[in-house]
Amino acid sequence: MYKIAIIGGGAAGAGAAWRLHQSFGQDAQITVFERAEHVGGRTWDLTLDGCHMEVGGVLLHSTGQITKALMEFTGSQEAVPSLSIDGKDETYAFWTDRGFPVLTKVSLASMAFGILKYVGAPSALKVTRRAIKMAAQYEGVYTNLRDHAPFTTPDELFDALGLLAPTKISAAEYFKQLKVNDRMARDVVEAITHNMYNQGLEMNALACLVGLAGAGLAGGHLFVIEGGNWTLFDKMLRKAKIDLRVNTKVVQVSLERSAGTALPYTCQLQAEGGLSEQFDAVVLAAPPALADLTVTVDGRPFPLRTHPYQEVQTTLVVGELNPAYFGRRPGQRMPSTVFTAASAPAPFKSIGTTGWSPEFNSRIYKIFSADHVMTEAELHAIFATIHDVHTHPWRGAYPVLTPALEHLPFELHPGLYFANALETIAGSIEVEAVSGTNAANLCAHYLQAHSAA
Numbered sequence: 332m333y334k335i336a337i338i339g340g341g342a343a344g345a346g347a348a349w350r351l352h353q354s355f356g357q358d359a360q361i362t363v364f365e366r367a368e369h370v371g372g373r374t375w376d377l378t379l380d381g382c383h384m385e386v387g388g389v390l391l392h393s394t395g396q397i398t399k400a401l402m403e404f405t406g407s408q409e410a411v412p413s414l415s416i417d418g419k420d421e422t423y424a425f426w427t428d429r430g431f432p433v434l435t436k437v438s439l440a441s442m443a444f445g446i447l448k449y450v451g452a453p454s455a456l457k458v459t460r461r462a463i464k465m466a467a468q469y470e471g472v473y474t475n476l477r478d479h480a481p482f483t484t485p486d487e488l489f490d491a492l493g494l495l496a497p498t499k500i501s502a503a504e505y506f507k508q509l510k511v512n513d514r515m516a517r518d519v520v521e522a523i524t525h526n527m528y529n530q531g532l533e534m535n536a537l538a539c540l541v542g543l544a545g546a547g548l549a550g551g552h553l554f555v556i557e558g559g560n561w562t563l564f565d566k567m568l569r570k571a572k573i574d575l576r577v578n579t580k581v582v583q584v585s586l587e588r589s590a591g592t593a594l595p596y597t598c599q600l601q602a603e604g605g606l607s608e609q610f611d612a613v614v615l616a617a618p619p620a621l622a623d624l625t626v627t628v629d630g631r632p633f634p635l636r637t638h639p640y641q642e643v644q645t646t647l648v649v650g651e652l653n654p655a656y657f658g659r660r661p662g663q664r665m666p667s668t669v670f671t672a673a674s675a676p677a678p679f680k681s682i683g684t685t686g687w688s689p690e691f692n693s694r695i696y697k698i699f700s701a702d703h704v705m706t707e708a709e710l711h712a713i714f715a716t717i718h719d720v721h722t723h724p725w726r727g728a729y730p731v732l733t734p735a736l737e738h739l740p741f742e743l744h745p746g747l748y749f750a751n752a753l754e755t756i757a758g759s760i761e762v763e764a765v766s767g768t769n770a771a772n773l774c775a776h777y778l779q780a781h782s783a784a
C-alpha cells in the first residue's frame with residue numbers, strides 16, 4: 332500500500348486527494364495535513380449579525396467539472412450567492428473619476444447594454460469574444476487531464492490548450508494590441524478585475540480574460556455551496572476516508588535517496604509538536620510563500636522559489652452607504668456593487684453587497700483593499716450608517732499575477748509534487764482543484780512507474 336501525504340487542505344489539496352483516491356482506492360493511505368483547525372484554506376465562511384457569508388473564495392461557475400464531481404460525491408447542493416438583496420432591482424455601477432458612467436441592473440442584458448453604450452460596440456465585442464473563446468479553449472483542460480500524460484509545468488499545460496501566449500503578456504498590452512479603448516480596458520475590465528483579483532491590467536491577459544468569463548461574461552451561472560464552500564472539501568475528505576490531520580503544521584519535508592527499495596526516495600515529514608512520519612510521496616498543496624516549511628534533499632536545503640502574494644483585507648460593514656462619498660446626491664439610490672476603476676478616488680479595490688443582516692435590518696457590504704487596512708475615518712466617510720464592522724485579513728489572497736513570473740513545476744523533485752502550480756498564472760477554487768489533479772496524476776505515475784520497475 333502506498334503512503335501519500337498532502338500538505339494543505341484547500342481546493343488544491345482536496346483536488347489532489349480526490350484524484351489519488353480515485354486512482355488508488357484502498358491501495359493507498361492518503362493523509363492530509365492541515366495547519367488550521369479546519370480544511371478550506373482560502374475558502375471560509377462566517378456568520379455576522381445573523382447572516383451567513385463567504386469571506387474568501389465565493390463564486391463557483393457552472394462549468395467547473397471538479398466542483399461538480401465533488402458535489403455529486405458529497406451530495407452538496409448549490410445555493411444562490413447572497414449578492415442580491417432586492418432581486419431584479421439590484422444595481423451595479425462602474426466608478427471612475429467621472430462618477431458612475433455605467434449604472435445598470437444586474438441582468439447580463441442590462442449590463443451589456445450599459446457597457447456598450449459607454450464604451451462603444453467594437454471594444455466591448457472584442458473583449459467579450461476573446462473572453463468567450465479563451466474560456467472555451469480552457470475547458471479543454473478536462474479532456475487533457477483525462478487523456479494526456481500529466482503535465483510537468485504550467486506552461487506545458489497552457490501550451491496544450493493553445494493558451495500560452497496570453498499568459499506571457501499583460502492585459503494592458505494585450506488590449507493595446509487589440510485596439511480596445513481605455514473606457515473598456517480601464518473603466519470596465521480593470522474595475523471588474525479589481526473586484527475579482529484585487530489586481531489590475533498589469534496581470535497576465537489569460538488571468539484577466541478567463542476571469543471575466545468565470546465571472547459570468549461567457550454564460551453559465553454562478554453559485555456557492557449550501558452551508559459554505561469549504562464544506563465541499565471537508566465532506567469529500569471524510570466520505571473518501573482520507574486520514575485528515577487538522578491543527579498539524581508541517582515544518583519540514585526531507586527527501587532521502589533510498590537503496591534497496593522500489594522507490595528512489597523516502598519522504599520524511601516533520602510537523603510542529605514533534606510528529607515525524609515517513610511517506611512514499613508528498614504533494615505540497617500550499618504556496619511556498621505562505622507554507623512556512625523547508626525542504627531538504629539528502630540533507631541539503633532544497634530551495635523553493637517563492638512568488639509574491641498580495642495581502643488582502645476583507646472588511647465587512649453592516650450599514651448603509653453615504654451617497655455623497657461617491658459623488659451622488661443625498662437620497663439618490665446607491666448601487667449594490669461598485670466596480671472600482673483605478674481612477675476612482677477610493678482607498679479600496681471593490682465594494683459590494685454581500686448579505687443582509689436580520690438583526691440590524693441592514694445590508695452588509697464587503698470591501699476588498701489590497702495591502703491597506705481600512706481606517707475608521709475612511710469607513711465613516713464611505714458609510715452614512717454603521718451598525719457593525721468585522722475584518723478578515725488574508726495574508727496571501729492571490730499571487731501577484733504579472734506575466735513575467737517564472738512558474739514552479741508540478742514536480743518539484745521525484746517524490747515531491749506541487750498542487751498550486753497553476754495559480755501563479757490564474758487562480759480560482761476550480762483552477763486550484765484542476766492544478767491539484769494534475770499534480771496527483773504525476774504523483775500516481777511516479778509511484779506506479781517505480782513499483783512496476
Ligand SMILES: Cc1cc2nc3c(=O)[nH]c(=O)nc-3n(C[C@H](O)[C@H](O)[C@H](O)COP(=O)(O)OP(=O)(O)OC[C@H]3O[C@@H](n4cnc5c(N)ncnc54)[C@H](O)[C@@H]3O)c2cc1C
Pocket residue numbers: 338339340341342343344364365366367370371372373374386387388389390391527579580581582616617618621622623624643645725727728729751754758759760761763
Ligand atoms: C478574498 C478572496 C476572494 C476570492 N474569491 C474567489 C471567488 O469568488 N471564486 C473563486 O473561484 N476563487 C476565489 N478566490 C480564490 C480561491 O479562494 C483560491 O484560489 C483557492 O481557494 C486557493 O486554494 P488552494 O488550495 O490553492 O490554497 P489555500 O486555500 O490557501 O490552501 C492551502 C492550505 O494549506 C494549509 N497550509 C499552509 N501551510 C501549511 C503547512 N506548513 N502545514 C499544513 N498545512 C498548511 C493552509 O492552512 C490552507 O488551508 C478568492 C480568494 C480570496 C482570498
